[in-house]
Amino acid sequence: MSTARGISLWGLLRHVLLLIAAAIVLLPFVWMIVTSLKPQSEIFLSEIRWWPERLHAVENYTKAFDRAPLMRFLLNGAIVTVTIFMLQVLIALPAAYALAKLRFWGREAVFALVLFCILIPPQATAIPVFLLFHHLGILDTYAALIVPFTISAFGIFLMRQFFMTVPDDLVDAARMDGISEIGIVWRVMLPTALPALTAFGIFSIVAHWNDYFWPLIAVNSKELFTPPVGVATFRNEEAGTDYGPLMAAATIIIAPLIIAFLLAQRRFIEGITFTGMK
Amino acid sequence: MAMFELTGVRKSFERTEVLKGVDLDIADGEFISLVGPSGCGKSTLLRIIAGLEDQTDGSVRIGGDVVDGIRPADRNLAMVFQSYALYPHLTVFNNIAVPLRMRRLSALQRLPLVRWLVPGTRSAECGIHADVEKVAELLGMRDLLHRKPAQLSGGQRQRVAVGRAIVREPRGFLLDEPLSNLDAKLRVHMRTEIAQLHRRLAATFIYVTHDQAEAMTMSDRIAVMMDGNIIQIGSPDDVYDDPQDLRVAEFIGSPKINILEGATVGEDRALVLAGHRIPISVSEQAGRSISVGIRPEAMRLASSEGALVSGRLAHKENLGAEVLLHVDVDGQSAPVIVRLDHGGARSIRIGEMIDLTFAMEDLRLFDKAGRRVGAKAAQKELAYG
Structure with missing residues (x-):
């Protein structure tokens, strides 16, 4: 009796702790959404009001769309993140295949370099890349937003680790069947690596959708702004202290990620746990 | 269909020499087994024949053509792997169709969607469809064609792997321990099935296994490999009855051959075994130690006067059709196994x-280095090495 009670008490404590931790993470988001529904007069109340007395959602959201080209920002975000991911896959998969399944002189050294590249923060290379793009004349273009991220050392590393678990026999069978090495990458390795690729896709898309630092440096024209940069300038220039529409805009730009995650949730978990072979 | 000729094939990985100059001729339509303990180089040899591995030295000819440096796919051989190596994302039908598609369709005709716009794709696909169905019929797995490999049992996967191999009618089949992932009962069944398949296709089969029973039951010839060399090659009966090397004698046959420690003595170089003088003359100098091999089924119970070896019964294994006696004999490290009929x-x-x-005549004598040694009876010749 007493032990059962002890366990349930501990269980209760555990859940309270977890709920507090979850609240710390979630509260800002909840506050953002609630604020986006409030009229200006209710945002600056001294009391905490979890639900507005006067719902101002339609006004705030239409204002957000009116004041800034939010659709344009979203479209830019989609173009940039999807192109980055596709190019990353195009480069990372063959590289990972070579590092995992082909024997060549210096393979270990190359792999060590890949690992080393993961350690370099993008901020460290920002200035040289900026100067390089200035000389190439591609600053303030989509290319400037995309090119620096096309080679993902992390992607190569992640896919290489996954390919190591694919049996060599499968590669040999494909060779016997007449599939070329490049064909093996796309026809055999890619389909077997889908869970890992999904996981990498989510990491990549989240990172570049939310990236604020590089787009802020690389582009000046408003037509090229990605969602985070777009919303930031929205605050400075257009809205001033008009927090309702600002929070509405913030909600809109994180919505696609959350929807995508919910849709791909199962595959994402599968990818992270790397199950499903054989 | 083709014959295979291997001359002086060597293979080294960094500093270890895995194959030390293998010569092997395989006749057209032959079923040959490469058998030996793990690490003897048999799988490497098979991979060299397949083209998946390049030999360090020596050459491989298939059907009279030197194939060194030719891509695996262009050698027109099929291989069945131990892990089956089916494409996990494709159905059984598509798994079997892959080698045909790679051969019969152009790169453009293999692209998704675009392929149907290229002239000839439809008729080629029809041909592929018919061939896959034919193979599925032959192997009795028509109703499995739309399943994925994950939904199949081990035996079914194995059959799909065989199907993928036979569908394109290659010049020869290479099988790399194809049965070792199956349970014992299924393994025995598949043994028969593969042997029948060989008879039906009349193609050259090169079969790698560490299981001497598989080699004995299916092969026309067995090549026993040890430490990167083929040390004996011959029909299953030859290899069993007339092993040229102690390692061959010990590897082939289950239960293992009994090896007793003996020696040659006297001017007539008679054999002394467990204190008994055996009336044969060994073609080896006197005073040398000799390993005497006797198959368990060659041992007989005797009356005490006629006994050549005596010992204490340590264990009895009743296998139904036969009984195995484990007998501890003084001066011998391992128990002597005696195989007797039921009852x-x-x-x-x-x-x-x-x-x-x-x-x-059932004695097989080996010298210290493990080489076979001849022996004669007082008058007539008994066995020779």
């Missing part, structure tokens, strides 16, 4: 002394 030695209890005898 034999029923009256003997564990711990009792028993006397054993054997015919002189």
